[in-house]
Amino acid sequence: MADNNQQEHWHRRLLEHRAALFAVLTTxxxxxxxxxxxxxxxxLHAESDAANRLAPYSxxxxxxxxxxxxxxxxxxxxQMVRPFRSETLRYGGDWSRSEEYxxxxxxxxxxxxxxxxxxxxGKKYSDSWHYDHMxxxxxxxxxxxxxxYPWLLEWKxxxxxxxxxxWALKMAGTPYTDAQIQxxxxxxxxxxxxxxxxxxxxxxxxxxxDEIVALIAYLxxxxxxxxxxxxxxxxxxxxx
Ligand code: HEC
Numbered sequence: 335m336a337d338n339n340q341q342e343h344w345h346r347r348l349l350e351h352r353a354a355l356f357a358v359l360t361t362x363x364x365x366x367x368x369x370x371x372x373x374x375x376x377x378l379h380a381e382s383d384a385a386n387r388l389a390p391y392s393x394x395x396x397x398x399x400x401x402x403x404x405x406x407x408x409x410x411x412x413q414m415v416r417p418f419r420s421e422t423l424r425y426g427g428d429w430s431r432s433e434e435y436x437x438x439x440x441x442x443x444x445x446x447x448x449x450x451x452x453x454x455x456g457k458k459y460s461d462s463w464h465y466d467h468m469x470x471x472x473x474x475x476x477x478x479x480x481x482x483y484p485w486l487l488e489w490k491x492x493x494x495x496x497x498x499x500x501w502a503l504k505m506a507g508t509p510y511t512d513a514q515i516q517x518x519x520x521x522x523x524x525x526x527x528x529x530x531x532x533x534x535x536x537x538x539x540x541x542x543x544d545e546i547v548a549l550i551a552y553l554x555x556x557x558x559x560x561x562x563x564x565x566x567x568x569x570x571x572x573x574x
Contacts, residue, residue, distance in 0.1 A: 393518035398552025412444035462536030493519035
């Protein structure tokens with residue numbers, strides 16, 4: 335401290351007084367931080383591993399996902415179960431892994447939880463439950479503040495729109511083949527009719543191209559990307 339008065343500190347003399355040099359060295363120092371974070375993303379191939387393991391959304395699920403985005407469900411529902419015991423106990427299954435989002439373009443993580451997280455909702459309820467809940471949430475949860483979406487029971491999915499979405503996803507890197515995109519209407523009909531049959535068993539009537547059917551397909555797919563190898567492992571002990 336004392337020699338500060340007599341003689342300037344070397345740091346001040348050599349670095350801080352030389353604006354250009356200081357700017358260059360600061361940039362180098364910051365770049366190191368950036369490189370350390372960015373380079374592993376290109377070398378770890380996490381995405382291609384996940385790509386080998388996880389099938390992209392089916393055409394009907396793409397349709398349902400588009401409806402989920404259009405209706406703004408993300409404004410009330412997150413899709414990320416955090417690695418806390420309270421979360422895994424509440425939502426069941428495993429906490430969310432980054433690779434599960436490999437086909438999510440755009441991602442729908444959400445930042446609000448007015449309603450529960452939905453990342454593990456797939457197969458939690460029957461198709462009929464979702465049908466009734468979307469038509470009138472209060473019929474299933476009497477105090478629900480979720481709005482009803484009765485029009486989903488009437489509006490139809492346009493398979494041309496779904497093909498356009500698939501094409502856009504393909505451009506963004508999802509490996510849909512041209513044959514898959516071309517065959518989307520048939521694929522949707524097949525998956526939709528299976529849901530319609532389950533709804534009919536529960537006494538609900540729907541057609542394979544109703545929006546509700548596509549949304550149910552999407553909701554039931556959430557969480558199916560769970561890593562099988564860790565599905566039975568216990569949650570990590572993370573302090574909240
Ligand atoms: C205004 C906020 C709000 C919006 C918008 C909203 N929800 Fe909800 N949602 C809730 C609340 C609150 C609950 C919990 C009560 C209930 O089950 O209705 C809930 C529950 C759910 C559940 C049951 C989750 C579980 O694990 O029990 C599903 C599935 C669901 N919402 C789907 C949707 C979908 C799909 C949309 C968009 C079409 C949507 N929600 C829009 C607030 C919202």
